[in-house]
Amino acid sequence: MCMVIFAPIFAICAFATCGGYYGHLQVKVDCADRRQSNLSINIDFGYPFRLQQVHFKTSLCEVKREEIIFLDGDFSAAAQFFVTIGVFAFLYSLLATIVYVFYQNTYLKNNRGPLVDFVVTVIFSFMWLVSSCCWAKSLSDIKSATNPTQVLLLISACRAQENKCTVTQEPVWSNLNTSVLFGFVNVILWVGNIWFVFKETGWYKTGQRYPTRSASGKHSSEMRQRLYSESSFEQPDEGFSPQPTRPDSFNQSKGVHKQVSFNQSQISFSLPQTNLGKPEISDRENRVASQGPMIFVNEV
Incomplete structure (x- = not known):
């Protein structure tokens, strides 16, 4: 039941917080000669985080000329992989919910439904783990690439000591941090659901049909056999x-x-x-x- 209720919700939260992210960075350049001052530079980036395609224009303080600067890094692979796993997990959770509620008899027929569900659950558990780890590493690299100190070093006017460059607005990372958290929550949820799906398969039912005798069971059986033997041979003298x-x-x-x-x-x-x-x-x-x-x- 927890799989039916929580899996679609956490899957939506995971890929929505990552795929819908929009970051904004703003810096201000003050030239030493005061001919060009209060130059605000806006840098916008977002999903799928192809930062090498993000560019902005800034002017040179010495001459009236502009330069185009690009950010470094391409982190689209990890971000798209994370979002794709979230979308497919959401769709499969909805499909499993419909089957559990309306097609329970068909699901349990010939034991095919539980076996397929078990295999798919194991695959999604592994994929959630891999995608969450990759996305956490990529998020750390994105923060480094968009660090205001790193961005200011890319601007030629800011490398001159006589000019003054400041950061007026930094990106907010709360949504992306939440997406990583939801990714690992999905890992725990899907890994925990493996046991409940395994109980519906024929492998678990076969093991329950022929249970192994424990040591205490064997000991009690031997005691009963000894008592029976003693009572059988106890005859009057x-x-x-x-x-x-x-x-x-x-x-x-x-x-x-x-x-x-x-x-x-x-x-x-x-x-x-x-x-x-x-x-x-x-x-x-x-x-x-x-x-x-x-x-x-x-x-x-």
């Missing part, structure tokens, strides 16, 4: 303790009873946290002592 045997229960009509004892040192049961009951030693006629559970096998 009597299930593993040997039952006392009765001699009468093994008296069958057929078969011979044979006792087989398994040594616990030969066969071990590895169960998690399972405590086997202490084996009981039963005294029989053969006085067989068992170190583990007694298992009787009936041989047929």
